[in-house]
Amino acid sequence: MPDSMIRPSLLALAIALGGAVPLSALAQNDSSVSATQMFDIAAGDLGESLSRIARQSGRVLSVKPEWVQGKQAPQVRGQFTPEQAASYALRGSGLNLSITAGGTWSLVPAAQGDALELGATQITGQSAENAWGPVVGYVAKRTGTATKTDTSVLEVPQTINIITRDEITALGSQSVTQALRYTPGITGGGFSDRVGIFDEPTSRGYSPTPLYLDGLHLPYGGGSTGGALQIDPYLLERIEVMKGPSSVLYGQNQPGGLINMVSKRPTETPIRELKLGGGSQDRRAAAFDFGGPLDDQGEFLYRLTGSGFDKNGEIDYVEQQRFVLAPSLTWSPNDQTRLTLYGHYQKDNGVPEAQGLPAIGTLYSSPNGRIKRSRFIGEPDVNAYDREQYTFGYELSHELNDVWTLKQNSRYAYVDDHYRAPLHGYRFVTNPQTGVDDQRYQTRYGVDWKQRNKVFGVDNIAQATFNTFDVAHTLLVGVDYYHSNSKFLGLYDRNPPIIDLYDPVYGQPMNFGQPFNWDNTTTQTGLYVQDQLKWDNWFLTLGGRYDWAEVDTREPIAGNFSNVKDEKFTGRAGLGYSFDNGVTPYVSYSESFLPLSGTDSDGKPFEPSTGKQVEAGIKYQPPGQDSFVQLSVYEIKQQNVLTSDLDNAGFYSQVGELRSRGVELEGKANLTDNLGVIASVSRNDVTYTKDNDGREGRHPAGTPPLTASLWLDYHFIGDTPLAGLGLGLGARYVRSSDGSDYAEDHFSIPSYTVYDGMISYDLQQSPLRLKGVKVQMNLQNLEDKVYVSRCTSDVDCYYGDGRTITTDLTYNW
Structure with missing residues (x-):
């Protein structure tokens, strides 16, 4: 390979992060290094061997092509970690494997590295993490x-x-x-x-x-x-x-x-799990998860997952039942080709309750006291929800050579549901017995909604990994297609019987009529290009896309029809630098668009609503530690938002604008083998910056300006009578937010903090030594605190969930 030529290398693109960490040091600190898988790679060109090891294990690698030119690798056959397999292939090459803070592979001369020399060995364990696979603990890398x-x-x-x-x-x-x-x-x-x-x-x-x-x-x-x-x-x-x-x-x-x-996917490691559940609200649940090879060669892998439950709710008369089954099958006829077929079927039935309640009686006391959190304001013989849904599709990938890989992801999704219930009312009415408006009786609004939606999507990708001089590239060229159809038929009772919020009487008749329907179709075809560039410690992501979208909106009963065609270009760019200590600062810019149906007063179709974000942040992953911290600041502007046309009553114009500014901090760590932590803080300021409906300068209802959470869990291990016992405690804080978009009826939702807990017992680690058996109990809202989680108006407020207990017995073998 002449140095003067610009040509793809044999090695997969590495997105390198920070400075190199010698392999032996990482082997002592990173649990992922101990994960193994089967390799069977014949002796041959070193660059090709390393490329195959990296691709098979989901690793990324960046080297100068001239370093491996003309060098040979021995046969790599056996059960190894990916790092062991690569180091074995490097034996006698004068090169050592080096790993950056982010897990990227590179090569260094033997004098600079700490070689890991391993003979043939057999080690069992889980396969290394990839972007779509399982993760041990809380930290996905x-x-x-x-x-x-x-x-x-x-x-x-x-x-x-x-x-x-x-x-x-x-x-x-x-x-x-x-x-x-x-x-x-x-x-x-x-x-x-x-x-x-x-x-x-x-x-x-x-x-x-x-x-x-x-x-x-x-x-x-x-x-x-x-x-x-x-x-x-x-x-x-x-x-x-x-x-x-x-x-x-x-x-x-x-x-x-x-x-x-x-989704869970077929796996080379056998999986056999059964789960039985119980808990509060008469919860009864069962689930199973089976997977593994179907043949000795591992050419066919399968996964079969299913679950079901039957439970009541903390609201009177509420109940829910579910059954779901999800099979999948992977066929790998060779190292270059992989096909996964998957699908799922789900059936839901139950009695739901919309629960929109007035602020008076929930946030504020009325002359009658507070409305019970368990109050059912529908009709037990009317309220019902039935849903049938399923998906089926496939994922196909084929490596043409060491540079190009072709992928196709396709799926059809279908849902048919039916919802019937009297919803919350819009005002208080006088007490029919006393003639006094004592804030006790409320109107209701009856709905009988049927909807059938289906989506077909296919995403075609050509991916190339190559180098130009010292710059490594991962290039994507893709074409995707999306077709969605939604059919809706709604019946209404706009004047059903009123209800006493404090002493309801059920069994009053409903009269559904006044039908309304739609038959909407959306199609979208997009052509996109993305390049992830890496040189030294710098990385740059550039992307662009052009979309053709069409929205047909039909209201057959009303006789309305509109057709909107849009074309839109969107872009994305991001730049970052990985320091040797695992600190990675970055800046980025990204865009979005969303087609809108309808027309303005002149009959002109609406333009798509657009979004633009500027973000800067720092990500930190300490070398050799299983932890990850990210801090980001951002500003998003959404434009072309619909708002009332002040010059033409009953029409909308696109002069509205919504802005979101904020700071987010998240940290996750598996501090030890038995101590995990999840922590986050989010400061978010969402404001209507342009609006014709009286909301300019105000915050959308139900968008809290500050949220924070913390979860800790600890598991006793070792030679102790408490071995196998696990304890978890969490707290979720939400600061006071607006309950209405408008100044004239402004009110606030008080801040609240909710505590959650977990107790588990792994009987395999306990003195009982029951292999594969584990019990776990989760408690949400430990204090059973009564609080309002959100309001969208003064007659549409929602309680948060009360104390809920779930218990599960799991058996793995």
Whole structure:
């Protein structure tokens, strides 16, 4: 390979982080080095051998091509850690393997390194971490959401929060919303949390945060009308929250970010798990998770996960049942090709309760006292929710050579749901017995909503890893396509019987009618390019995307129809520097767009709403330690927001603007083998900077300016009678926020702090030595504190959950 030529190297691109750490030192401090997998690589060219080891193990490596030119590697065959396999391949080459603070591989002359010489050995253990795989503990070091490549979290010039499987389990999360409670910048509360039939968190003040499953968009019905898939957290390996605009890789989106849920996948390591659950509210649950090779060669791998539960709610008459089954199969006919087929089916039934209550009686006492947290304001014989959902798809990858890899990710998702209930009212009415407005009786609003949504998405990627001089590249060229259809039929009772909020009488008839429907179709085709560049300690991410989007909005009964076509370019750029001590500062800029349906007073279709973010931050991952800290400051501006047209009543104009500024701090650490910590603080100021509806200068309701959380857990190990016992304690703080968008009816939601707890007992480590058996109890809201979590108006307030206990008995073998 002539030095003067610019050509791709044989080695995968490394996103290097900080200074090099000798392998032997890392082997003593980093638990990931002890994880092993099977390698079978014939003797041959050293560069090709190292490239195959890096690709197989999900490692990234950056070297000068001339260092490996003409050198040979011995056969690498056996059960090794990736680092052991690479060091074995380097025997006799005069080179040693060196590892940066972020886990990136590089090579150094033998005189500068500390060689690790290993003979053939057999070691059992879990495979090394990759961006889509399992993580031991709370600290994930790699992400596939932020760049669509297997990248170190240190080299993502944007905030990325990762909730691991271990964290989901430790917190006792029964939904994705609950799993995000200790994540900075994510706020919940309100209708979706209290009803619990779908997840709709807010990120950096923008709602709803779009949900993705394995990198592809899920159907969304639009707020409280339903029509959204809810993914059971037991099916997930990790949850990744990408903060800020992300249209460059994912197309149309809100500017606050997105949430990507990563499914459990087939594994080379056999998995056999059974779980039985109980708890408060008559919870009865069961789950299973099986996986592993189907043949001796490991060519076929499988995973079969399922769960179900039946429980009541803390609100009177509320109940929920679920059954879900998720199979997947991976076929690897050779080292270059991998195909994974996957799907899931889920059925939900229950009696929900919307629970929107007036501020008087919840936040403030009325002449009648406070409304009970368990109050059911619907009709037990009317309220019901039924949902059927499923997905099926595949992921295919093929390595053409040492430079190019082709990938395709495709999925079809479907949801059909039906929601019936009297919702909260809009005003108090006089007491029908006394004729006095004693703030006791309230109007209601009856709905009977049916919605069927389906989404087909496909993402085609060509990925290249190569060097130009001393600059390493990971280049993506992608084309994705997204087609969504949403059909809705709503029936209404706009004047159902009133209800006594303090002594309700049920069984009053409902009269649904006045139908309204829509049949909306959205298509989007996007062409995107991204390059991750690395030279020395610098890294640079550049991306651009051009989208063609079309939205058909139909209201057949009303006879309305509109068609909006948009084209939009979005960009992204981020620059960072990795110091040798693990400190990585960065700056970035990113954009988003979101098509809007409808027209202005002149009949002109609305332009897409746009988002722009500037972010700067510092990420820190101490070398040799299993910990990660990130601090970021940001400003997001969303423009082209719809607001009333002051010159044309009943129409909207696009002069509105919403700005979000904030600071986020997150730290996660497995301080020892038995002590873990999760901590976060988020300061967020969301303001209407331009608005024609009287909200300019005000904060959106339900967006707290400050949230903070802390979780600690400790497990007794060693030769002690308490061995196997685990204890966890957490606190979540939310500062006072506005309960209304408008000044004329302004009120505040008081600050609150909620405590959570966990007790577990691993009987395998206990004196009983029961292999694979573990019991765990989680308690949310230990004090059973009565508090209001969110209000969107003075008649739409929501209590937070009371004390909830869940217990689980798990058996692994």
